[in-house]
């Protein structure tokens with residue numbers, strides 16, 4: 001049996017199972033990876049909103065990371081909700097020399113609109129972007145990280161190029177929040193080369209956890225040895241199939257159907 005890629009997710013817990021750590025583990029296992037977690041915050045949450053957040057202490061987030069890396073080790077790391085600026089700083093220090101891929105989803109706001117990072121934590125994102133392989137902002141996050149307008153494909157590409165050059169990182173600007181009939185994502189390499197992924201927007205409103213799912217899918221696919229552009233291509237296919245198979249649970253923006261998706265790596 002081929003050894004599964006070892007994937008560590010550093011992210012928050014979503015009690016409703018649709019986003020965060022829970023979405024990450026579902027994604028990692030469906031893509032043939034071995035999933036581990038360092039939980040940064042616990043949320044009380046459902047498809048209607050976030051009812052409460054309890055951050056885990058930064059030193060204990062790091063303790064979880066150490067426990068995983070000291071023994072089992074990891075081929076790729078996915079970073080999501082951080083919970084505090086100090087956790088961001090400690091994590092950037094610990095992962096500075098990490099040899100595998102680091103996929104950083106700069107989570108600021110939940111799909112329901114709840115704030116998941118305060119301004120100090122967002123300031124702490126810079127150090128993580130410096131050490132990441134890929135950062136995956138949605139349009140509001142890209143605008144917040146660059147201060148640039150993101151109203152057209154040209155503006156989105158320019159903002160992504162600015163961020164990529166500043167932090168020497170690949171940037172996947174995700175267009176799902178754009179609202180048009182097509183969802184256009186732009187992958188920009190640190191040197192500025194761009195690759196555009198353009199698909200029809202899927203019908204149905206169940207998109208809770210899409211960002212978490214995409215970033216952990218890309219991390220797992222890179223852990224399998226896929227090059228970044230192909231990992232992004234396959235990861236987007238995985239998310240789209242999971243949206244198409246959303247089970248329609250809850251009274252609000254519901255979770256994806258991870259359990260039915262089979263995408264070979």
Ligand code: PXL
Nearest residue numbers: 012013014019020081107110
């Ligand atoms: O999708 C952003 C996100 C990340 N992490 C946690 C979340 C959410 C959205 O709900 O709950 C824990």
